[in-house]
Amino acid sequence: MSESKIERLISEDGIRCDGRRLDEIRPIKFQLGVLKNTDGSAYVEWGRTKILVGVMGPRESHPKHLALSDKARVEAYYRMASFSVEEWKSPAPSRREVELSKVIREALEPAIFVEFFPRTSIDIFIEVLQADGSTRCASISAASLALVDAGIPMRDLVASIAVGKVEGKLVLDVQDKEDKAGESDMPMAYMPSKNAVTLLQMDGQITHEEFMQSIELLKKGCMEVYRKQKEAIESHFKGAVSNGEEA
Amino acid sequence: MSQRIVPTVKRKQIIELSESGKRMDGRTLTDYRDITIQTGLVEKADGSSMVSIGGTKVVAGIKFEVGDPFPDIPNEGVMQVGAEFVPFASPEFEPGKPDEVAVELARVVDRGLRESKVLDTTKLCLIPGKKVWIVHVDVYILDHCGNLIDTAALAALSAMLSASMPEACIEGDTVRLTGRRLPMPITDIPINVTLAKIGSRLFVDPSFEEEEVLDCRFSVAFKENGMLCAMQKGESGYITPEEVLRAVEIAKDKSQEIRKKVVECLKLKSDKVGES
Amino acid sequence: MTTFYEPRQLVSPGTLLAEGNYQPGFNVYRDDGKYYASMVGLVDIRNNVISVIPLRGCYIPQPGDLVIGKVVECISTAWMLDIRSPYQGVLFASEFLSKPLNPLKEEARRYLDVGEMVVATVMAFDRTRNPSLTARDHGLGKIHRGTVIDVDFTRVPRIIGKKGSMITMLKKETGAQILVGQNGRVWISGKSRDEEAIIAEAIRKIELEAHTTGLTDRVREFLVSKRR
Numbered sequence: 001m002s003e004s005k006i007e008r009l010i011s012e013d014g015i016r017c018d019g020r021r022l023d024e025i026r027p028i029k030f031q032l033g034v035l036k037n038t039d040g041s042a043y044v045e046w047g048r049t050k051i052l053v054g055v056m057g058p059r060e061s062h063p064k065h066l067a068l069s070d071k072a073r074v075e076a077y078y079r080m081a082s083f084s085v086e087e088w089k090s091p092a093p094s095r096r097e098v099e100l101s102k103v104i105r106e107a108l109e110p111a112i113f114v115e116f117f118p119r120t121s122i123d124i125f126i127e128v129l130q131a132d133g134s135t136r137c138a139s140i141s142a143a144s145l146a147l148v149d150a151g152i153p154m155r156d157l158v159a160s161i162a163v164g165k166v167e168g169k170l171v172l173d174v175q176d177k178e179d180k181a182g183e184s185d186m187p188m189a190y191m192p193s194k195n196a197v198t199l200l201q202m203d204g205q206i207t208h209e210e211f212m213q214s215i216e217l218l219k220k221g222c223m224e225v226y227r228k229q230k231e232a233i234e235s236h237f238k239g240a241v242s243n244g245e246e247a
Numbered sequence: 248m249s250q251r252i253v254p255t256v257k258r259k260q261i262i263e264l265s266e267s268g269k270r271m272d273g274r275t276l277t278d279y280r281d282i283t284i285q286t287g288l289v290e291k292a293d294g295s296s297m298v299s300i301g302g303t304k305v306v307a308g309i310k311f312e313v314g315d316p317f318p319d320i321p322n323e324g325v326m327q328v329g330a331e332f333v334p335f336a337s338p339e340f341e342p343g344k345p346d347e348v349a350v351e352l353a354r355v356v357d358r359g360l361r362e363s364k365v366l367d368t369t370k371l372c373l374i375p376g377k378k379v380w381i382v383h384v385d386v387y388i389l390d391h392c393g394n395l396i397d398t399a400a401l402a403a404l405s406a407m408l409s410a411s412m413p414e415a416c417i418e419g420d421t422v423r424l425t426g427r428r429l430p431m432p433i434t435d436i437p438i439n440v441t442l443a444k445i446g447s448r449l450f451v452d453p454s455f456e457e458e459e460v461l462d463c464r465f466s467v468a469f470k471e472n473g474m475l476c477a478m479q480k481g482e483s484g485y486i487t488p489e490e491v492l493r494a495v496e497i498a499k500d501k502s503q504e505i506r507k508k509v510v511e512c513l514k515l516k517s518d519k520v521g522e523s
Numbered sequence: 524m525t526t527f528y529e530p531r532q533l534v535s536p537g538t539l540l541a542e543g544n545y546q547p548g549f550n551v552y553r554d555d556g557k558y559y560a561s562m563v564g565l566v567d568i569r570n571n572v573i574s575v576i577p578l579r580g581c582y583i584p585q586p587g588d589l590v591i592g593k594v595v596e597c598i599s600t601a602w603m604l605d606i607r608s609p610y611q612g613v614l615f616a617s618e619f620l621s622k623p624l625n626p627l628k629e630e631a632r633r634y635l636d637v638g639e640m641v642v643a644t645v646m647a648f649d650r651t652r653n654p655s656l657t658a659r660d661h662g663l664g665k666i667h668r669g670t671v672i673d674v675d676f677t678r679v680p681r682i683i684g685k686k687g688s689m690i691t692m693l694k695k696e697t698g699a700q701i702l703v704g705q706n707g708r709v710w711i712s713g714k715s716r717d718e719e720a721i722i723a724e725a726i727r728k729i730e731l732e733a734h735t736t737g738l739t740d741r742v743r744e745f746l747v748s749k750r751r
Contacts, residue, residue, distance in 0.1 A: 039581065040579065057609070058581060059609050060610075069651075070252075095350050095354060098347050098351075099351045099354045101347065102347045102348075102350075102351050103351075103481070105483070106480075106481065106483045109483035110483055113552075113561060117609055117650070118650055119650075119651075120609040120610075148535060148536060148562075148579070151562060151580025151677075152580075153536070153550065153561040153562055154537070154561055154562075155536065155561065156536055190488075191537065193537045193539060193559060194485070194537075194554075195487050195488065196486070196487060197480065197485055197487065197491060198480070198485045199480055200479070200480040200486070201478055201480065202467075203362045203478075204362055205362060205470065205476050207474055208473065208474075208475065208499065211475050211495060212492060215488050215491060215492065219488060233535045234533060240533065240733075240734045241532065241533045241565065241734070
């Protein structure tokens with residue numbers, strides 16, 4: 001605890017330890033269609049957080065008795081590679097990974113027209129290669145691009161980001177160091193064109209006032225991620241836009 | 248996980264009834280069902296409680312154990328929350344490994360307690376860097392009639408507030424129990440409040456049939472001083488940012504109401520806890 | 524009535540396309556009087572119907588579609604066919620054989636075995652049950668010869684071409700028989716294996732360059748150059 005006093009995470013003029021302003025997000029690079037064997041895929045580098053997402057489906061549900069008669073069954077599998085964190089992590093899913101898989105699925109499912117594909121499965125496989133904070137936000141944002149790449153009909157893209165409280169100040173897009181030393185972490189996932197919050201969690205301690213400011217900051221952050229997602233889609237598919245003859 | 252089939256007739260009924268501010272069981276949208284808290288029924292536990300909210304019934308037990316600290320916090324005790332679904336609690340529960348619902352429940356309860364610093368874990372160190380108290384907080388779901396999160400959180404809290412811890416004396420590298428008891432290093436009374444979004448309305452303390460038709464659920468935990476310490480949106484629907492703000496307002500009021508009830512039931516002096 | 528995008532512009536899920544008095548076509552949904560894209564693709568507006576021509580996606584059967592299926596399972600009086608869709612096709616014996624099949628006396632796989640391929644059309648499909656197929660019409664049935672290749676199903680319209688221009692050219696230039704399944708499978712039967720391989724290569728070229736102009740001419744030149 002004494003170390004955090006020596007190393008300040010926010011300087012007096014409001015610059016964070018990695019040089020960002022309080023409301024500045026890290027460099028984010030999305031890429032679609034990075035895998036051959038999936039129906040859709042995406043890769044994201046979000047600061048030093050690196051995540052690969054593959055989507056399989058819609059496909060026949062296996063085992064068949066798990067199929068839902070009125071919609072597609074969506075499953076997310078959030079897994080961290082054993083080498084993705086400082087210390088070796090057992091590849092067996094932890095309780096944290098089980099919970100994150102659930103909330104990530106629940107963050108994406110409202111976007112998907114699951115009712116179009118009764119009795120099928122849509123599986124979203126998320127592999128965190130390197131974790132440096134906000135992995136659930138990066139996973140959700142990349143997974144929604146992998147779903148686009150798979151050609152799965154959706155209401156909107158889901159953009160996600162976290163706000164933390166570090167040294168008494170609210171900061172956007174928490175990285176690992178800030179998360180560990182910070183007083184709170186609040187990730188949100190959002191579909192802008194539906195004004196729909198599909199994931200919202202918080203741990204740590206914030207006042208009611210800070211909570212209301214956080215929601216505003218999260219909306220702003222999600223819009224920035226949303227723009228980056230759209231740019232990635234455009235750059236991936238721009239070859240398709242042309243004056244080609246109509247079919 | 249079995250298929251959740253939404254009873255559409257019931258959903259319509261619940262939504263239309265809520266337009267006049269009413270619910271199927273006669274409550275208003277912001278009412279809790281009856282809450283009962285009973286403590287100390289398991290004598291072999293260091294603390295225990297049986298809590299019910301309406302028909303939902305949860306038993307919680309606290310057990311102290313001498314163990315190793317986490318390497319990154321070598322001088323602090325460890326609190327561990329587990330949730331077990333007893334198969335007779337609902338026809339949907341299956342025996343065996345806890346599934347994702349149980350894992351989420353345990354982790355949401357854990358966050359509410361941990362982040363509020365309900366337990367001062369720095370006071371649970373035995374031999375710095377070597378031996379600390381491990382506090383097991385286990386909740387067993389006995390009857391599921393809706394709103395497991397609040398019931399389980401309240402059970403865990405009540406068990407903790409009513410617990411005492413064993414006194415230990417250190418002789419060199421060994422820990423010896425004296426057989427005497429010490430008060431728990433409690434510093435807060437965090438309260439978790441869950442609301443369901445059904446259609447465009449928010450329902451405090453959703454019943455089982457309301458949970459069957461909900462769009463999503465939203466839980467938020469408050470410390471005694473009014474700070475928010477944990478939050479979780481659950482299920483595959485969505486909520487708007489405006490609804491979130493409203494839900495937090497409602498939950499804040501409700502948390503104070505429930506805290507009062509906890510203090511009364513457990514005959515606590517609320518000034519004993521709080522900022523430490 | 525307002526549209527926010529020009530035809531053939533690239534859009535992605537959630538993009539607001541238009542407001543007002545339109546009809547939602549393929550891959551477009553309506554919410555509160557507004558029309559949004561549900562897929563990545565190109566905007567298409569015809570007679571007030573707004574659609575998005577998909578650039579990615581899986582094949583969803585439609586009644587009347589010609590499909591090429593691979594047998595994956597034989598059940599007593601029917602076959603299950605992989606048609607490159609989330610839903611397997613069902614081909615009942617009565618829709619394949621000209622005589623009734625008595626499952627007590629003979630096995631279905633005598634006529635059609637796992638791994639074999641069939642050209643069929645979709646009779647009915649509503650997503651609650653598997654699509655039912657028929658192979659009784661002229662030109663349909665088991666595939667005995669030729670080459671079958673899988674292509675991206677979103678490229679099928681391009682392989683067929685406007686009013687069949689591309690496929691007509693391919694057939695005319697090569698003299699081969701070609702059937703393009705809506706499910707992204709093409710059957711080619713030429714004079715030789717070499718000939719079939721050249722046509723397959725030409726189809727790959729169409730798939731790859733689907734969004735460029737003057738493609739029909741370039742493919743024709745390609746075929747001519749290969750023939751020499």
